[in-house]
Amino acid sequence: MRQEKDQPLIFEWSRPGRSAYSLPKLDVPELSVEDILPLPYIRAKRAELPEVSELDVVRHYTALSRRNHGVDNGFIPLGSCTMKYNPKRNEKVSKLSGFASIHPYQPEETVQGALELMYHLQKELEAITGMDQVSLQPASGAQGEWAGLLMIRAYHESRGEKRTKVLIPDVSHGTNPASAAVAGFESVTIASNEYGEVDLESLRQAVGPDTAALMLTNPSTLGLFDRNILEIARIVHEAGGLLYYDGANSNAILGYARPGDMGFDVVHLNLHKTFTTPHGGGGPGAGPVGVKKELIPFLPVPIVERDQDRYRLNADKPQSIGKVKGFYGNFGILVRAYAYMRTMGPDGLKLVTEDAVLNANYMMRKLQPHIELPYDRTCMHEFVLSARQLRKKGVRTLDIAKRLLDFGYHPPTIYFPLNIEEAMMIEPTETESKETLDQFIQTLIRICEEIESSPETVQEAPHTTVVNRLDEAKAARNPILRYRREEENGREGSVLR
Amino acid sequence: MKPFGYLPHTETERKEMLAFLGLQQTEELFDQIPAEIRLKEPIQIPQAWSELELTRQFGRMAARNKNTEEYVSFLGAGAYEHAIPAVVEAIVGRSEFYTAYTPYQPEISQGILQAIFEYQTMICELTGMEVSNASLYDGPTAMAEAGMMACAATKRTKLLVSRAVHPEYREVLKTYAYGQRLEIVEIGMGDGLTDLDELGDRMGDDIAGCIVQYPNFFGCVEPLEELAALTRHCGALFIAVVNPIAMGILEPPGSFGADIVVAEGQPLGNSLSFGGPYLGILATTRALVRRMPGRIIGQTTDLDGRRAFVLTLQAREQHIRREKATSNVCSNQALNALAATVYLSYMGKQGLCEVARQCMLKTQYAIERLTSIKGVERLFSTAVFHECAFKLPASPAAVNKKLLEHGIIGGYELAKDYPRYENSVLLAFTEARTKEEIDTLAERLEAVL
Known part of the structure; x- marks a missing residue:
């Protein structure tokens, strides 16, 4: 109630x-x-x-x-967000005084432990992604993308080439084209084929002497592995472009494939997705970037280096794109991610991917008889359903999402990717039990039945949350962005209070 | 294989699920990955640690760092040690907050939405501005975003930035400027303040904005009134980088007609944490609200008329606008902003002023005490808030090394960024430093110089 x-x-x-x-x-x-x-x-x-x-x-x-819902409260099957369990031991070690209470400008000899941790994190991320060098600087996935694209621009310019376009598949995350714009590129959309993969013909037509890079998530936001990845890499590389890997979906490939082996030149990872650092209600995250040998000189500084038993921050890289944020990245997040990697090791990480992919396929096949599955093939860590058939009954994906709230679930990602009508993107992650998956599946099936028997129950949902659906149009039309005391309100008639 | 506690499936369950999918082996799920790129060997990283091993190993690494709880630190220069109330940790440590996703489903996210709406209100109050966003990565990136905002708003491409602005902030600005093909012109300084004459000479109708820091990198209080007048005269936007604690005692930039105010929010209840995660504050005027980067929370009602909060003005953002967005930023630093909100609630109207006053008075005492040492003098004579640049008769590196032996973390060496200020250090004095600690610093300095 x-x-x-x-x-x-x-x-x-x-x-x-x-x-x-x-x-x-x-x-x-x-x-x-x-x-x-x-x-x-x-x-x-x-x-x-x-x-x-x-x-x-x-x-x-x-x-x-108490008016908020986190992973600790219940299942959050948000596609492309990887809302897995955030281990308590990671929180605990991140709060040690030797990590939480050190100033970024302390002399290097007084922060050797912090630098040691960062150095090993760099090395392990290099091993996981198959890249030659990682920088831990970027504060988020979007910042990692932007930093990666700036490196690509600097690389081409260092070779005297002016390449202005970044190719981006139509199913990509919105930050991809936005990061390209902020990095000074024009973005060109590449169509997907009937299998949810990059359409090779469109790609061939789009590449040329102005191609700086192709940005790709593999598996894509449809949760599908692009089986033509080596051909894609060949096409882009032959045109003189580079390949950028958006690591948002890395949870699908740990121990099975590495972007470095797929032909990618630049990679970013979202430590708040694959590596369990908490989302914090919208941040902070961390988005380290890794590159192949030829791009090492352009990495954002500083890089942690090891000189026998001594670690140091090296910012003296003349060709670097420079600093992308203050100090040395989101260190507190790096500590948590490294704690996770050390807890899992190579076997654990591989099992993470196996269970994540198993869970997604299990749910997909259980739900397929009830809600349309646009791409009928084995998925990776997530899958996309379409509720467009249900629209005939007057129910939209949004309604289903809101009805799920009544059962204590955070709904899946909805209306994304953009090429699927009434999309519902589900990513269970590996930390959810079979019982949780089964209960969620049963709930979605029950909602499908309600759509038949009493659609208004779904259309008018949610019924149990502290507030009902919000008037979002009103919020945007008449923005109230701060509180004012009553007596102040009387005097101000302006829209923006 | 040993079990991994974060993975709930039993072997029986895995087999059941595979059987349902009509598969024999887990590997079959990965047949879609071409054989040429399938990893044949395990990832080359060390084997897993148990919780006990993890705690010990991390404890060992942490112990290799000298921390500000055991050492007395006078470092500031953009990251400040303040007393963090236990209340902040208790609230931020609630997992309903820290394990939540971005509040795209407002019905089950009213907690963080309301807290950030309160944050936005407090930031407006601190800065004297009309609107605030829900936070950005940190102070330097917020300043860069402000610069890009000014360029977009004025349709000009040149930014002026004072050399008295934090060196790292200017470096980050340059990186963003490279991306956006913007021109950055640095303005020199005299006696620790931005050179007004040089600013006047450089200012013109090709300038998108002028960026100054208040108090600036050297702790000095810039004459915002004159700086703002010079800037706005040419139609450029006036951007001030502030310290949020200083807003307890300094007249906020909003009063001098600032167009955008940005800040590093770390001093508000966030730990030093070796430089991050922190939060970037960005506040502006009503006129510029639709050019603001990042998330914004607005008040509305639900269908039954109850007051409620929601992410709003999203037509500016990357997930809607893609390449036409005002910025590529996606996340905010919600948890750090929550810490700032709880901190400001706890300190309150009175407490924030008191913290600011104590910082300033301790700095005055330190100036008095340190400049009484032979050979130690202030680098500039201008009024300061809680940081001050001193010239020493010896190399700061050598001095700091000696201080460290006595449990003191010395100041920031200015010659690193400003070669002409050799043998100079920047020392910060917050409410966390006692008179006794300042006296000890003075005695030790006297002994080593």
């Missing part, structure tokens, strides 16, 4: 004069701020932050946490 009371904003708990903070008594001489700062730069009016007690803070954010 829906909770009737909404949760006030922290500002609405505020009472003038109330406070939570605890600070030591000032132990240095009191001086007047006016004697230190020039007058126009002394803050005239305090920021309207909440005035609440410590228990107010704790109750409020605990209440908010």
Whole structure:
């Protein structure tokens, strides 16, 4: 049943004069701020932050946490997001003082343990991807893509070539074309064939002397392995272009194939997908990039290097594309990912992929009789269904997704990839048990039955969440992007409050 | 093979599932991978560790690092040690938050959506701006995004950036500028502040924006009023990089007509963590809201009229607009932003001002104390917030080495980025430093110089 009371904003708990903070008594001489700062730069009016007690803070954010759903709460079969279990031991080791409380500008000899960890992480990622050198700098998958494309641009320019186009399959993630644009490229869309693979004819026609690279996810966002990958690589390389591997779907190939062996020149990995670092409600992630030998000089700096028993950060790489973020990447995330790799080892990682692929195929075949399966072939770690047949009953994929919420599930990725109508992309991951898969399958089948018997139950879902469906159009038409106290609201009639 | 606790299937279940698929062997699932590229050998990484081995090995690596809980650190330069209330860790450690996905399903994500809406409100209050996004990667990338925003908004391609802006921020900006084919012109400085005359000379109607830091890399308080006037006069956007704690005591850039304010949000309840993950703050004016990069949370109602929160203005973003998006950024640093929100709630209206005041007064005391040492002097005379550049009569590397022997992590060596400031260090003094620790620093310095 829906909770009737909404949760006030922290500002609405505020009472003038109330406070939570605890600070030591000032132990240095009191001086007047006016004697230190020039007058126009002394803050005239305090920021309207909440005035609440410590228990107010704790109750409020605990209440908010209960209005949220994470992997620890239940199954999140989000395609291409790899929402697997986030191991507690990784959280624990990341909080060790020797990792959490070190300053990035400490002398190198005082952070040897951190550098040792980063060095070994680089090496293991190189072994997993089959690349010659990895940089841990990028903060996310999208930043990894962009950094990878900048390297490709710098590589071509170093050879005196001006290549302006990046080829991107129509089923790719939205960050691919966006990263290409931010890296200064024009993107060209390549069609998929009837098997969900890159259409070789379209590719042949698109490549040319202006081709900088092809960006590919393999398996694709359809969860299908592109069996022509070697031919694709040949076509792109013969035209003088490079191959970029979007590592979003790496969970499908650990121990079975490596982008380096498929012909890819540049790779990024999403450590928050394949390597279990938590998604954090939208971040932070980490997106290390790896390259083949010819591109090593262009990697973002710094790189961790080993000189016998001593580790050091090397930023002295004249051809590098430079720094892509502050300091040395999202170190706290790197610690968690390395803890995962050390927990699994080569056998564990291979088993991860086997179970992930087994789970996806099992669910796909169980659901196929009930919801249309556009590509009827063995899938990898995820698969895409289409609910377009159900539209005749007045029910859309969105409705099914919302109905799943009533059963305690986070719905699959919907309306993506874009080439499938009413798409529903399901990625179970390897950490879910057969019981969980079976229960989810039964729930989806039950929803299909409801669509026959009482479609309004589905159309009007969800029925049990703390809020009903939202008026998203209103949010965009009349954006309210911050809280204002009532008395302030009275004075401001503007749309953007 | 030994069992892996994260993988629930029993061998019997695997066989059952394979049988359902009509397969004998797991390998058959991978027949679609061409034989030429099928890995024939195990991945060449070391064998797995048990939880106990992991804890010991990671404990060993962590112990090789000298941490700020055992050592007294005076390092700042873009990452700051502040007291982090236990409340922050307790809330951020709730797995309903940290194991959640991006809130694309608002009905089961009201918790993080509301928290980030509160974050946006607090950031507007701190910076004096009208709108804030849901956070970016970190301070340097937020500054680069602001630069790109200015170029898109003005349809110009040249950015001015003060050399008193953090060197790493400028490096990151250059990398983004290479991508976007933007021109970056650096403006020199005098007495620790951006050179107003040079800025005036360089400013013109070909300039998209001007970027300054407040307080700047050297801790000095830039005259935003004059800088903003010079910039806006030519139709360029005025971009200020701030320290969020300093906003407890400094008049925010919004009051001086800033168009975009960015910041490194780490000082707000986030640990140093060797440089990341942190969060990038970006706030702007109503006029520029549709050019903002990244996620934004808005307030709306559900179909029954209840107040609720949702990701909004998504027509700017890559998953809708693809190559026409305002930026390629996809994630925000939601968990770090949550930490900042809890921190700011806990410190409150009064506490933030008090932290800022303590930082500033400790710095004043340190200046007094350190400059009384023979040969130690301030590099600049300008007013500072919680950081100050000092010139030493010896090499900072050698001095820092000696300090380290006494459990002190010394300051940032300025000659690394500014060769002309040789023998100079940048020292930070937050509320976490006691008078006694500052006195000890002074005594040790006196002894080694």
